[in-house]
Amino acid sequence: MFADWLQYRWDLLITTWFGNNLFAMNFYGTLAIVYCMFWTVGLFYLFVDTTGRPSFLLKYKIQEPYTPMTKSEFMDMIGQVVYNQTVVMLPLFYLLARALEWRQFPTGQLPSLARIVTEAIGYLVLYEIGFYYTHRLLHYGPLYRLIHKRHHRWQAPVAMSSFYCHPVEHVISNIMPVFIGPFVLGSHLFIQWGWYGAVIFVTLAHHSGYHFPCMISSEYHDYHHLKFNQNFGTFGLLDWIHGTNNEFYKSIAYKRHRVFMSCQPIKQLYPDESQNISSNNNNNVKNK
Ligand SMILES: [Zn+2]
Ligand SMILES: [Zn+2]
Helix, strand or coil: CCCHHHHHHHHHHHHHHHHHHHHHHHHHHHHHHHEEEHHHHHHHHHHHHHHHHCCCHHHHCCCCCCCCCCCHHHHHHHHHHHHHHHHHHHHHHHHHHHHHHCCCCCCCCCCCCCHHHHHHHHHHHHHHHHHHHHCCCCHHHHHHHHHHHHHHCCCCHHHHHHHHCCCHHHHHHHHHHHHHHHHHHCCCCHHHHHHHHHHHHHHHHHHHCECCCCCCCCHHHHHHHCCCCCCCCCHHHHHHHHCCCCCHHHHHHHHCCCCCCCCCCCCCCCCCCHHHHHHHHHHHHHCC
């Protein structure tokens, strides 16, 4: 029943809004999904970061203390994000939509759940490969200074800083790896659009600096911004193979890297014992 209803709505969307035109679907449709997801979710985080409200959310901040974003940080970030989303992304998305139109992909009969899950796993692995190696390359000395340093201006990242980067980085490390899966697998448009929306949501969460209850963990990429030479990938597969998350495994952030259901912040559920030891040592030194 639900499947029939969904199929009917889908057919209506494809024919009335896009006239069954593959290019239009992948250019205007994909842009609409990316922009809507980025600005609705991103503005929520930005509101909390600039106003400190609602204040009960601040206890979920990963790196303490919470410091509200300054006006100059805000202006700088918005300027770079808007530049990347217009000057960089519009021509790039045009080319990608043409490439996918040439590649061809189905838009009719919706895929089965099994197919969606299988292709999503394929997307994740291909994205991990694309993101890990381009990201690691950008940490190579001259390339880092020239390109990637701009993104690492945020040692304690905020959601929209996910798009705060040099245009070259935005193309090779942020956008291209996302499109490898759809291009290689030639997936149904329904799977592609779900993927683009999910990637933007997860990227914002990973950079948000918050680890909320019932939400995916942001500890992994937050640790990369904090320590710089750990966690180059997205979910840890290639970091594990190359041994680039060894320090992370030993850290308290690794223990906290999970979905939790309590209203209590995860840093209270898994307190950092080493901090207590060092503060006790400091007190002992003071008492002597
Ligand atoms: Zn980096
Ligand atoms: Zn980042």
